Amino acid sequence: MSTKAKMQLLLFLVVYIIIGLWNAKLMTAPPSEALKNIANRWIVQFGPEKVWYYRINPMTVIMSFVVIAIIIAFARSVNKEYSLIPGRKQAFTESLMDFLYEIVESSVPNEKYARTVFKVAMTLFIYIAVSNLIGGFIPGISADVAVAQEGTRTVRFVLFNDTWFPPTGDLNTNLTYAVMVFIISQFFAIKTKGVKGWLKGFLEPVAFMLPMNIVGELAKPLSHAMRLFGNITGGGILVLVISYLVKYMFLPPFLWGYFGIFSGLIQAFVFSTLAIAYMSSSIEG
Amino acid sequence: MDVSVELAKAIAVAGKAIGAGLAMGIGAIGPGVGEGHVGAHAMDAIARQPELTNVITTRMILADAIAETTGIYSLVIAFLILFAL
Numbered sequence: 001m002s003t004k005a006k007m008q009l010l011l012f013l014v015v016y017i018i019i020g021l022w023n024a025k026l027m028t029a030p031p032s033e034a035l036k037n038i039a040n041r042w043i044v045q046f047g048p049e050k051v052w053y054y055r056i057n058p059m060t061v062i063m064s065f066v067v068i069a070i071i072i073a074f075a076r077s078v079n080k081e082y083s084l085i086p087g088r089k090q091a092f093t094e095s096l097m098d099f100l101y102e103i104v105e106s107s108v109p110n111e112k113y114a115r116t117v118f119k120v121a122m123t124l125f126i127y128i129a130v131s132n133l134i135g136g137f138i139p140g141i142s143a144d145v146a147v148a149q150e151g152t153r154t155v156r157f158v159l160f161n162d163t164w165f166p167p168t169g170d171l172n173t174n175l176t177y178a179v180m181v182f183i184i185s186q187f188f189a190i191k192t193k194g195v196k197g198w199l200k201g202f203l204e205p206v207a208f209m210l211p212m213n214i215v216g217e218l219a220k221p222l223s224h225a226m227r228l229f230g231n232i233t234g235g236g237i238l239v240l241v242i243s244y245l246v247k248y249m250f251l252p253p254f255l256w257g258y259f260g261i262f263s264g265l266i267q268a269f270v271f272s273t274l275a276i277a278y279m280s281s282s283i284e285g
Numbered sequence: 286m287d288v289s290v291e292l293a294k295a296i297a298v299a300g301k302a303i304g305a306g307l308a309m310g311i312g313a314i315g316p317g318v319g320e321g322h323v324g325a326h327a328m329d330a331i332a333r334q335p336e337l338t339n340v341i342t343t344r345m346i347l348a349d350a351i352a353e354t355t356g357i358y359s360l361v362i363a364f365l366i367l368f369a370l
Binding site for chain 1: 351358364367
């Protein structure tokens with residue numbers, strides 16, 4: 001191991017222990033008090049009435065823009081050193097794209113649509129992977145929201161208490177992408193089979209199965225979104241609950257490693273692979 | 286009067302805890318069996334054709350993640366019972 005790597009590891013250890021001691025000093029409340037607010041979200045209500053479409057989750061919006069900024073910065077840095085003999089970043093990007101493109105190519109029956117499907121799936125993969133990673137194992141600012149008895153929410157920002165809030169930990173984000181994939185796949189189905197063929201597809205194998213087919217189609221985006229949401233949110237809450245007593249001292253890096261890096265990347269891959277599967281199943285060759 | 290209010294609160298907490306525990310415990314049976322099947326057959330396939338290990342491992346993890354879905358649903362339901370109800 002080089003001296004530089006040793007110095008970096010030492011620096012990481014020192015910062016880690018300082019944050020751990022700081023947290024241990026702050027965390028004196030019993031678990032039932034400290035973990036009371038972990039399921040609450042920061043919600044801002046505006047407009048004349050208290051209705052659902054006048055409501056936003058500021059944390060999701062802010063973190064979405066952070067993720068977008070990270071991806072754009074990376075893309076620009078790759079673009080700057082773009083050359084025939086690839087550098088490190090470019091080789092990484094190219095091998096990632098090649099990996100997913102092979103899956104798309106082998107599963108889309110009509111190769112005319114392969115590029116479109118690839119663009120949608122790759123965009124989803126990059127966004128979800130970056131979002132899961134920053135929410136998975138990087139401690140940062142998080143919003144601690146207390147809900148009073150009459151429904152008023154008080155927001156308090158805490159530093160290094162939790163990881164960054166991942167946008168995919170909000171069902172709204174996931175459902176948006178899942179519905180987007182659903183609409184694109186229906187569009188492909190109409191384009192390749194024609195409106196008549198598309199409507200006929202619901203009557204197969206017998207006309208009696210019509211309600212089943214409709215429910216089956218509508219269940220796809222729901223299960224698609226709930227899978228990612230459950231994994232990310234569940235992982236985050238599990239890490240918080242398990243590591244409460246030994247916060248930031250020993251256990252959390254391993255839990256972050258599993259729930260953040262491993263599970264996050266796998267779920268991003270599963271999401272984009274299922275998007276490919278849904279889209280290519282509706283394309284007729 | 287005060288005792289009955291306390292008792293009602295305690296019964297609510299007990300119901301939440303039992304419900305969340307049952308939801309997670311019973312919900313974990315299916316994914317466990319399913320992932321076991323996936324892993325066992327992947328091992329069989331690798332033993333038969335060791336040169337396909339990379340492809341099989343990727344597909345196995347994908348299948349595992351999909352088999353896990355129902356377990357994740359019960360986790361979400363357990364959290365809903367515990368925190369949102």
